[in-house]
Amino acid sequence: MNRLRNRLILIFALATLAPLGVTAWIFASAASNAVTRWTSTAEVDQLSRSLEKTGRELYQRACQSLKQDASAGRIAPRKFTAATRQNWRPELQEFYASGESEKFVYGGQDGGELEYLLRHGDGVWTYSTSLHGVHMSELTAQYAHARDVVADGSARDLRRGFTYTFLGLTGAIWIIAFLALIYFAHRISRPIQDLTTGLSEVAAGHLAYRVPTARKDEIGAAIQAFNNMADQLKQSQDRLVYITRLESWQALARKMAHEIKNSLTPIRLTMEEIAARQSGSGGEFYQQAAQIVVDEVLSLERRVRAFSEFSSEPPVSPRRLDVNALLEERIALLRAAHPDIVYSTRLAHELPTIYADEDLIKGVLTNLLENAAQAAQPGGVVLGVTAADSGKVAIEVHDSGPGVSPQARSTLFEPTISFKPGGMGLGLSIARKSALIAGGDILLVQGELGGAAFRVLLPAA
DSSP: OOHHHHHHHHHHHHHHHHHHHHHHHHHHHHHHHHHHHHHHHHHHHHHHHHHHHHHHHHHHHHHHHHHHHHHTTOSOOEEEOGGGGGGSOHHHHHHHHHTOSEEEEEESSSSOEEEEEEEETTEEEEEEEEOSSOOHHHHHHHHHHHHHHHHHHHHSOHHHHHHHHHHHHHHHHHHHHHHHHHHHHHHHHHHHHHHHHHHHHHHTTOTTOOOOOOOOSHHHHHHHHHHHHHHHHHHHHHHHHHHHHHHHHHHHHHHHHHHHHHHHHHHHHHHHHHHHHOOSTTHHHHHHHHHHHHHHHHHHHHHHHHHHHHHSOOOOOEEEEOHHHHHHHHHHHHHHHOTTSEEEEEOOTTOOOEEEEHHHHHHHHHHHHHHHHHHHOTTOEEEEEEEEETTEEEEEEEEOSOOOOHHHHTTTTOTTOOOSTTOOSOHHHHHHHHHHHTTOEEEEOOOSSSSOEEEEEEEBO
């Protein structure tokens, strides 16, 4: 499934359909609210006018009824004389000062009482009656609030307000969608830019450059493939450099071996002839001296043969090989030569076979196991391990020796450089050359026994 393509389609759909859907929903909601507000305002206006008319008629009837009851004497008045005028209520003093002959007011604690004020000489008589549950103060307040609502609704320009609201919300939604689109576009384009930068760095020769990523989609797979490619290019470059240097060393070794051999042969033959002709007084001394020279020449010839083997390219006959069987066979062979060394193995089950020359692989394993036994010394331990490693077969040899010093790591596979007494420095170089010919390599890894450890990587068949 093309997840990147589907993601782009989804982002495009969300960036276009989501604002459209939200805008339509806001438009419908705003229109519905506007219609509801307009309808509610009209109803409140009508109800407030009916309330006003009803309240006025009720008030007038209550006033007439109270006046008739007062005239007929059905209600006893409450009399306020001039002598007590200073103690009158404010509304009585205001009524008396106005000069009016009569007046109706409503009051009481809850506004549910109607009072009839009548001037009587220098005093004031009051008649009061209850409005039977009708609270005039509440009716007045409700009526005033209703009129305020109607006035507020009438003062508003609903069309202009709706238009401004619609445009503002639409613009805000569009900006949010646009910012989200920029964010997702950045998330998609940034890894591609990093990958392009990585390709430029590798093309410029910086093979150690890597592009970090934690993505699991197609872009993450492409970045991971780029990093793997860079790793393989770096390894190939290292191998190519090593092989190129090996070729230079091999050419030098062939030339030196040829020149030294040409000089050593007549020297050896001459000294053998001198030793054979010596007799009489002092002949024993000359014979011993000649034998010493012959032995040293033979030692030099052995070294020349070693250089010749290093410089030669052996014929390769690859075939399918069982790595576990090869390792066990080499350990069994060397166990007899080093009885004071403890050998152990940890072999992987169902290990793939390899396709390589058997003599080359045996030579590599013999060299590594022999070096491990010499480093471990009597009573030491040598461990052989096999495992599958990213489509390759890994063979590891660990020893309990002192390990490899940091100074020796950089020149470990250099020919003619040896860190063992009597060594010629060609063993590991020949072993690595054999591994490279077989399509693999040899690496120095962290040891499990406290000493050195080498890993041979070979391609699976």
